[in-house]
Amino acid sequence: MTAWEPPDSRRRSLHGYHCQAKMAEEREPPPLGDVGQADFVEVEDGEDLFVSTVTTIEQLSPTTPEPSCLPAEDISTNSNGPKQEILLDDDQEDLFAEATEEVSLDSPEREPILSDGPSPAITPVTPTVIITPRAEASMFDRSLDEDEDTEENGDTFDMQITVSDPEKVGDGMNAYMAYKVTTKTSLNLFSRNEFSVKRRFSDFLGLHSKLASKYMHIGYIVPPAPEKSIVGMTKVKVGKEDLSSAEFVEKRRSALQRYLTRTVTHPALLKDPDVIQFLENTELPRAVSTQALSGAGILRMVNKAAEAVNKMTIKMNESDAWFEEKQQQFENLDIQLRKLHASVESLVCHRKELSVNTASFAKSAAMLGNSEDHTALSRALSQLAEVEEKIDQLHQEQAYADFYLFSELLGDYVRLIAAVKGVFDQRMKTWSKWQDAQLLLQRKREAETKLQYANKPDKLQQAKDEIKEWETKVQQGERDFEQISKNIRQEVGRFEKQRVKDFKVVIIKYLESLVHTQQQLIKYWEAFLPEAKAIA
Amino acid sequence: PIRHSESVPNVAVNVDLQTDATLQVDISDALSERDKVKFTVHTKSTLPNFKQNEFSVVRQHEEFIWLHDSFVENEDYAGFIIPPAPPRPDFDASREKLQKLGEGEGSMTKEEFTKMKQELEAEYLAIFKKTVAMHEVFLCRVAAHPVLRKDLNFHVFLEYNQDLSVRGKNKKEKLEDFFKNVVKSADGVIVAGVKDVDDFFEHEKTFLLEYHNRVKDASIKSDRMIRSHKSKLHIPFPHLFPHLFPHLFPHLFVRFFLKVSELFEKTRKIEARVAADEDLKLADLLKYYLRESQAAKDLLYRRGRALVDYENANKALDKARAKNKDVLQAETTQQVCCQKFEKISESAKQELIDFKTRRVAAFRKNLVELAELELKHAKGNLQLLQSCLAVLKGDT
Numbered sequence: 001m002t003a004w005e006p007p008d009s010r011r012r013s014l015h016g017y018h019c020q021a022k023m024a025e026e027r028e029p030p031p032l033g034d035v036g037q038a039d040f041v042e043v044e045d046g047e048d049l050f051v052s053t054v055t056t057i058e059q060l061s062p063t064t065p066e067p068s069c070l071p072a073e074d075i076s077t078n079s080n081g082p083k084q085e086i087l088l089d090d091d092q093e094d095l096f097a098e099a100t101e102e103v104s105l106d107s108p109e110r111e112p113i114l115s116d117g118p119s120p121a122i123t124p125v126t127p128t129v130i131i132t133p134r135a136e137a138s139m140f141d142r143s144l145d146e147d148e149d150t151e152e153n154g155d156t157f158d159m160q161i162t163v164s165d166p167e168k169v170g171d172g173m174n175a176y177m178a179y180k181v182t183t184k185t186s187l188n189l190f191s192r193n194e195f196s197v198k199r200r201f202s203d204f205l206g207l208h209s210k211l212a213s214k215y216m217h218i219g220y221i222v223p224p225a226p227e228k229s230i231v232g233m234t235k236v237k238v239g240k241e242d243l244s245s246a247e248f249v250e251k252r253r254s255a256l257q258r259y260l261t262r263t264v265t266h267p268a269l270l271k272d273p274d275v276i277q278f279l280e281n282t283e284l285p286r287a288v289s290t291q292a293l294s295g296a297g298i299l300r301m302v303n304k305a306a307e308a309v310n311k312m313t314i315k316m317n318e319s320d321a322w323f324e325e326k327q328q329q330f331e332n333l334d335i336q337l338r339k340l341h342a343s344v345e346s347l348v349c350h351r352k353e354l355s356v357n358t359a360s361f362a363k364s365a366a367m368l369g370n371s372e373d374h375t376a377l378s379r380a381l382s383q384l385a386e387v388e389e390k391i392d393q394l395h396q397e398q399a400y401a402d403f404y405l406f407s408e409l410l411g412d413y414v415r416l417i418a419a420v421k422g423v424f425d426q427r428m429k430t431w432s433k434w435q436d437a438q439l440l441l442q443r444k445r446e447a448e449t450k451l452q453y454a455n456k457p458d459k460l461q462q463a464k465d466e467i468k469e470w471e472t473k474v475q476q477g478e479r480d481f482e483q484i485s486k487n488i489r490q491e492v493g494r495f496e497k498q499r500v501k502d503f504k505v506v507i508i509k510y511l512e513s514l515v516h517t518q519q520q521l522i523k524y525w526e527a528f529l530p531e532a533k534a535i536a
Numbered sequence: 537p538i539r540h541s542e543s544v545p546n547v548a549v550n551v552d553l554q555t556d557a558t559l560q561v562d563i564s565d566a567l568s569e570r571d572k573v574k575f576t577v578h579t580k581s582t583l584p585n586f587k588q589n590e591f592s593v594v595r596q597h598e599e600f601i602w603l604h605d606s607f608v609e610n611e612d613y614a615g616f617i618i619p620p621a622p623p624r625p626d627f628d629a630s631r632e633k634l635q636k637l638g639e640g641e642g643s644m645t646k647e648e649f650t651k652m653k654q655e656l657e658a659e660y661l662a663i664f665k666k667t668v669a670m671h672e673v674f675l676c677r678v679a680a681h682p683v684l685r686k687d688l689n690f691h692v693f694l695e696y697n698q699d700l701s702v703r704g705k706n707k708k709e710k711l712e713d714f715f716k717n718v719v720k721s722a723d724g725v726i727v728a729g730v731k732d733v734d735d736f737f738e739h740e741k742t743f744l745l746e747y748h749n750r751v752k753d754a755s756i757k758s759d760r761m762i763r764s765h766k767s768k769l770h771i772p773f774p775h776l777f778p779h780l781f782p783h784l785f786p787h788l789f790v791r792f793f794l795k796v797s798e799l800f801e802k803t804r805k806i807e808a809r810v811a812a813d814e815d816l817k818l819a820d821l822l823k824y825y826l827r828e829s830q831a832a833k834d835l836l837y838r839r840g841r842a843l844v845d846y847e848n849a850n851k852a853l854d855k856a857r858a859k860n861k862d863v864l865q866a867e868t869t870q871q872v873c874c875q876k877f878e879k880i881s882e883s884a885k886q887e888l889i890d891f892k893t894r895r896v897a898a899f900r901k902n903l904v905e906l907a908e909l910e911l912k913h914a915k916g917n918l919q920l921l922q923s924c925l926a927v928l929k930g931d932t
Contacts, residue, residue: 351768353764354768358761360757360760360761361754361761363757364753364754364756364757365757365758367753371743371746373747374892374895377895377896380899380903381899503793504928508929511796515921515925518914518921522914522918525911529904529907532906533904535896535903
């Protein structure tokens, strides 16, 4: 996940200092503990840890192979659930008019697509588009090398989303921030190669809400949207033009960009009409149902509570050890990530504090230099003050990097893990439904048996009909369960790969920022050294 | 209890001193017990005053203070900058942290606990070494001073191998001291207000006043900065990395994240050293010159007091002559004051010039060493980071 970058201000170049002094020979170490030579990491030659496309940071390289080469999927402009706007239907028909090829469940080359026939037993909204690329299907079977090759080939996927130019619209408590969403792409999905629209925060939430309701129950991990913040937004609304509200807006802008980039990296979500509409359409119907205190909002809260209760009462017979193992892993990961997130946030805080104290000391050293009556020492102290001031700047920049590179990524992943857990829960629900259907079927059968002896022919017929109905439902339930299980396996595989990539990229970027800091430190101290030596 | 290892160089950190063979003093060992520190003061001397050429005694902090106070109270030394007394050994903060760590042992992994314990113990050791150095500097300053080194109390301090039975001040005495200080500062203001005929001293007065205040400020701010630096290092970082990679491709990604983990461990160690070095070279330097500039101010105060006394004696003499009453007494008083004042002035001038020389030399030494250490550590860090990055990026 690399679409965001710390702003360029971080990499301000400074006046070069001319290094006159040669490095003094090794000084006697301070009388403090074992000051040995720094242990240097032995460079392992010959082994590359991974063949990766990390160097091309800007490029998104998901695991989908050339989508343009994929045969058009069967897209059904079917029953839109109650939550969707009616407008969508028309749009869908326009966009996917070319879609013709039917894909059967038995196709050896493609993964079966979820049935798009009417299936009343399942929760209302069925997905409209599913893509399961070839590579993912057999990912577990291939060796690593092959997999990487696929990635290399898959680079015709080219899409870059930027969220920029936050603008305050309106006044007072009704004011909101509008963000410019720019898409640059060569994909055929879109009518143009480059276009932008204006969106507000609730639009993003609305998009997420729609995607979640469409895809989560079949096991897709839908990237969570950035969190609401009443405090933050109120400050902006009220018009507080201070550093903290500027920081808040920037934090949100960055989060929105990451959110969109993650969403389109998901092969299925990319093709979702809601997503496409979000990116392309100038006007978007206002997503009212995302407001916390709206009717829909309250309904959501009630549903969440109900689900939580349900979760506790469902005791699933896990026949597949993989799921149990994975759930445990995600639990562990969740705990560790939260800890690390807390630590990094603490680090950001401390670094900011250090910066403040360094600046304060710099001033103090300058004053001391002023009052010193030995000329050379006075000059050296002033120089020291300057060095410390520059170091303070460095601390601030580093804190910025800590935050935007690391802390935010960790926060994103804590929320993503929650989404993953949600998907596992959905599987449990699906299983539960299937079991309930089986139970009900059994009861119907028992009822039918009873009726056979009761000589009520019309009731018997009704019972037989019901049995047929429930048999179908049971079969459907089983299919759904298998489907969601399969989807989850793929999703988890994709997620884990993406996670590793994200962290690798961020860690490398973070290390590069640390390198930069050290290089600057060296510059400053090398410039100072001759001044100190010049004291006579 | 911690012993001060003998292999550690006992160089006086903040003061550039000329030591000669006739009298060399150092602290060769120290033992930290629960609530006190015992310093082993080791002397090598060719002077006839001592029974042996080389000997050691054990002293505690209170005995150093007794020695210092005896100098301050000695009228003969009024014209000298009395070497500032070493601060009391203070392990409270460090002990508290270690205790807190012990209490919180249950809430962290064994690894984290051991690591934090090591860090805190290193901190404790650092404080210990610092207090030893500060006590040593005091003794070395005395030994280097042409007059003070001959002081009888000093010799007793060095040689008498029994306890000096110098108890700490009791409450009454502490209260007396407090009042004395109040009176002294009030007087100091009055005395400072008297304009000095001598340009040199007038300049020194103005200079020292401002300098002392600025050093104080710089000392406080540098302490704060270094404390921030250190506290940043105490943030626990869980061993997340084993959990970050998917179990599907264990070998390759493990190595990546383990390397990163290792890297952060090493850079953290270097950061700790940076903070420690800054503490020694910068913070301690400023603290020391805070104390010395105060001692210099005290000297100026004494001279100023003597000047006022002299001028008052002159006035009294004139009055006595005018009234022709108690003239002889007034004359004697005036002469005594005059002598006192002149004696102080003479030595004060030299002392203040020496003070400047010492100060400049100490700052130079420490600033140069600070810069060199910062460079060394930054380069070490850079090397670590770059080689790790090279490995992580593979062979692209």
